[in-house]
Amino acid sequence: MILNKLKDRVNGNKPLTERGKWVNLSFTFGIDNDDYLISIKNGKITQIQKRDLATESGIFAIRAAKSTWKEHWRCIPKRDFHDIWSMLPKQLITLDGNLLPLIQNLQFFKDLIASLRNGKD
C-alpha cells in the first residue's frame, strides 16, 4: 500500500513531529476512490487505516487521484503538483470538512504528506 512508508517517515522525522506536537486528530486522506484515516497524536502518526465505514471520518479530508499523488511524491514534481496549495488552483485536490486544524498547521500537514517524496526519481 502506497501509505505503508508514511508512518515511519513521519515519526522518524523529529523536527517535523516537534513542529506538529500540538496536533491531535484524525484526517481523511483520499487516493482515487479509497479513503484512509490517518490518526495523529502529538505530531506522530499512530495509525493509518482504510476507511470502510461511512461513520469513520476524519475532521477534514484531502483527496486526489493516485496519479496526482504519484507526481507529488516525485523528487522534483512537475509544476502545479509540487505542493498541495499549488494543486488547489488547478483543482487537482479537494478539501472538505473542518479546515481550521489544517490551516492552523498547514506547513506541518504539507510536510507530512510530502514525506513520501522520493529522494530521486
Add this chain to the structure above:
Amino acid sequence: MPNFEPIVGRYFTIYVDGQPCRIYVEEAGDGIPLVCLHTAGSDARQYRHLLCDETITKNFRVIAFDMPWHGKSNPPPGFRDNEYQLTTELYKETVMTFCHAYDLVNPVIMGCSMGGRLTLHLALEQAEYFRSVIALEGADKLEPYYDLSWLHRPDVHGGEVCAAFVSAQIAPQSPDEYRWETLWHYMQGGPGIFKGDLYFYWHDGDFDDRSPRINTKNCPVYLLSGEYDSSCTPERTIDTAERITGAKTTIMEGMGHFPMSENPELFKKFIYPVLEEIRGA
C-alpha cells in the same frame, strides 16, 4: 571593521493619502535608478541579492523600500483603528510619492507579484516618467483560489499561515536556505497585511481591460514569470503579453514566484539580459 555589505539603509517620511508614513529604504550602486517593489505581505529584504550584485550596481542605482505597514516602514498614525487594505489608487500614490521625494529622473521600476502588477499600471499612466518597467510574476489579471479571511483571524497564527500559503509558490529546485529566508519575511509580516495587499492583487488591481492601451514604444515592458508560479502562471503571463503589444516575455524555468529571493543565482541568468537591454536602449 566588519566586511560590510554595500547596502545603505535610511528612513524618511512621505505623505500618502494625507498621512505621514515613515519609510525605510535601502540602496546601493550608481547609475540608472532602479526602483524595486516587494511582493504582497513581505518587504524589501527580498532584493538584498540584487543590492549586493556588483554586475548590476556598477550601472544601476538599486533602490528598494518597504511599503507603509511593511518591514521597517511604519503604518500611519492611528493605524489601530483602520483595517489595512491596499487599493490601486493608494498603491500608485505611494510609489509615485516615493519616487518624487527621491528626485529620481527617468527611473526603471521593477516589481514582483503585486509590485509587478503595479508596474503595468505605471507603464500606462506614467509612461513618460519611467524608462521602462519590469513585471516579475506580474500578470494583469488573476483568479483568487482561497478565502483571504484565513490570513487574519485570532485562531490561526498569521505569520505561520502566510508562510505556509506562499510556500507553494516556491520552486522545488530553489535552495532551502533562500526558500526559508523568503518565507521568514512572510512569517514576520504585520497582522492582516498580506490579506490587505491581496485585496489589490486579487480584486482591486485587475488591469486586463486597460493593459492593451500600454504603449511599449514610450515605456518598454518586460514580463518575467517563474515556471512554478501557481498564481501568476506562465499561461497568465503569456496572456498578459498578448494584450500588451511589444511586451517582452521570459518564462523562467525552475523558478517560482519570488525569483530575486528564492533563487538569486538563477535569477541573474534572466535579469542580466533585461537590464543590459534597458541600459543599451
